[in-house]
Amino acid sequence: MKSPLPRWAGFLTAGWRVGAAASCLLLGAMEASGQEITTQENAVLADALVQGITMGIPGISVAIGIGDEVAWTGTAGYRDVLERVPVVEDNRFGVGSITKTFVARVVLQLVEEGKLDLDKTPADYLNQPVVRDIPNAGSATLRHLLNHQSGIPTWEFQEDWIPRGRGALMDLDHIWEKTETLAYCTEDLLPPTNIPGGSYSYSNTNYTLLGLIIEAVTGNDAAAEIRSRLLEPLGLEDTFLESFEDVPGGYVNHYHYASPDFLESAGVHPEFIEIRPYLVESTPGNLSPEWTAGGMVSSASDLVRWARALRDGELVGQAMHEETFTYHPPGTGANPRSQYMQGIAKTVGFYEDLSAFGHSGGTLGFTAYMYWLEDPDIIIVMLANVGGMHSGLSPSPVSLFFRQVLLPRVMRVAQPARTPR
Numbered sequence: 001m002k003s004p005l006p007r008w009a010g011f012l013t014a015g016w017r018v019g020a021a022a023s024c025l026l027l028g029a030m031e032a033s034g035q036e037i038t039t040q041e042n043a044v045l046a047d048a049l050v051q052g053i054t055m056g057i058p059g060i061s062v063a064i065g066i067g068d069e070v071a072w073t074g075t076a077g078y079r080d081v082l083e084r085v086p087v088v089e090d091n092r093f094g095v096g097s098i099t100k101t102f103v104a105r106v107v108l109q110l111v112e113e114g115k116l117d118l119d120k121t122p123a124d125y126l127n128q129p130v131v132r133d134i135p136n137a138g139s140a141t142l143r144h145l146l147n148h149q150s151g152i153p154t155w156e157f158q159e160d161w162i163p164r165g166r167g168a169l170m171d172l173d174h175i176w177e178k179t180e181t182l183a184y185c186t187e188d189l190l191p192p193t194n195i196p197g198g199s200y201s202y203s204n205t206n207y208t209l210l211g212l213i214i215e216a217v218t219g220n221d222a223a224a225e226i227r228s229r230l231l232e233p234l235g236l237e238d239t240f241l242e243s244f245e246d247v248p249g250g251y252v253n254h255y256h257y258a259s260p261d262f263l264e265s266a267g268v269h270p271e272f273i274e275i276r277p278y279l280v281e282s283t284p285g286n287l288s289p290e291w292t293a294g295g296m297v298s299s300a301s302d303l304v305r306w307a308r309a310l311r312d313g314e315l316v317g318q319a320m321h322e323e324t325f326t327y328h329p330p331g332t333g334a335n336p337r338s339q340y341m342q343g344i345a346k347t348v349g350f351y352e353d354l355s356a357f358g359h360s361g362g363t364l365g366f367t368a369y370m371y372w373l374e375d376p377d378i379i380i381v382m383l384a385n386v387g388g389m390h391s392g393l394s395p396s397p398v399s400l401f402f403r404q405v406l407l408p409r410v411m412r413v414a415q416p417a418r419t420p421r
Contacts, residue, residue: 096361104343167266254365
């Protein structure tokens with residue numbers, strides 16, 4: 001049968017697959033999760049990716065898990081826009097705050113081993129002077145850090161950090177020290193956002209501190225602990241903590257929305273060339289300031305495997321698996337539609353009346369989504385090599401594509417193809 005998408009060869013690849021079968025352009029009906037997936041259904045998803053590119057997203061990689069299989073992978077657009085190098089399935093993208101799901105799993109393992117106590121504070125484990133100057137570092141517990149109820153302010157939106165971490169004042173040759181971002185959220189600069197446990201307030205500082213705590217109690221780099229405890233046992237060969245370990249083969253070029261808001265808060269670095277109006281290439285930068293708060297790179301298929309591990313409680317015992325998915329409501333301001341647990345969030349009404357567990361991520365040059373819909377049992381991962389942080393775009397083009405184009409297409413095709421676990 002002739003391929004239905006010949007004009008997109010080299011620009012888009014998509015295919016249903018079973019087990020470890022190679023991704024390919026679908027040439028006929030195949031079997032996935034016990035159900036027939038037709039060429040037409042494959043084209044529905046492939047067309048969605050093309051729509052994403054026409055909406056201005058440089059490159060996209062998607063993987064869909066149904067039950068225990070990676071059932072579909074697809075890519076579109078370019079990993080390098082100027083050289084017109086297409087995205088392929090195993091390309092790595094920055095995953096932003098999806099990094100937090102890995103860090104949380106290591107923390108819970110250390111709790112199981114008796115090396116950490118969720119009811120103790122960062123000050124109980126860390127003796128760096130800068131930690132003592134961070135609001136609530138001596139009163140918020142590790143559980144509060146995991147579920148963003150610590151009240152510790154985030155360095156990510158401190159006005160002096162933004163141009164140095166993601167904008168015009170970046171030192172492109174500099175790898176940020178692990179405690180360096182903490183100097184931007186000390187008590188003389190930022191007040192606490194709430195009393196510990198009082199309300200929910202998302203903060204990258206929480207996971208920077210957790211990374212330091214992992215290193216303090218293990219005596220090893222956080223990257224090494226994540227690799228030995230999680231990545232190697234699960235066979236995640238495309239996942240790395242960028243800037244803190246080698247990334248063989250590197251990762252995709254990346255771009256950022258240089259909106260008027262971005263120009264005002266961050267500014268564009270002189271080496272970030274303009275690709276088109278309001279879009280610059282941010283590839284010369286690195287993810288080192290994000291570290292354990294958001295500095296990992298991965299592939300879409302690796303993240304489907306990781307989401308399965310979270311779903312099934314792999315690499316932790318039953319108690320910590322239950323802790324992962326236990327919601328501890330804050331004292332005030334609880335949002336019944338969004339419940340952040342220990343490194344993972346539940347979104348009620350994620351799609352129509354269906355809820356999902358997972359995490360999104362956004363950083364310089366990247367946007368990422370990783371979600372598991374409990375019923376039906378579907379995992380959706382989407383990675384894009386364009387970032388919208390500090391742009392003021394709400395929704396950003398990537399969010400608009402994910403919510404209004406990709407997600408409805410995935411649910412239309414994947415729900416009939418699923419079989420219960």
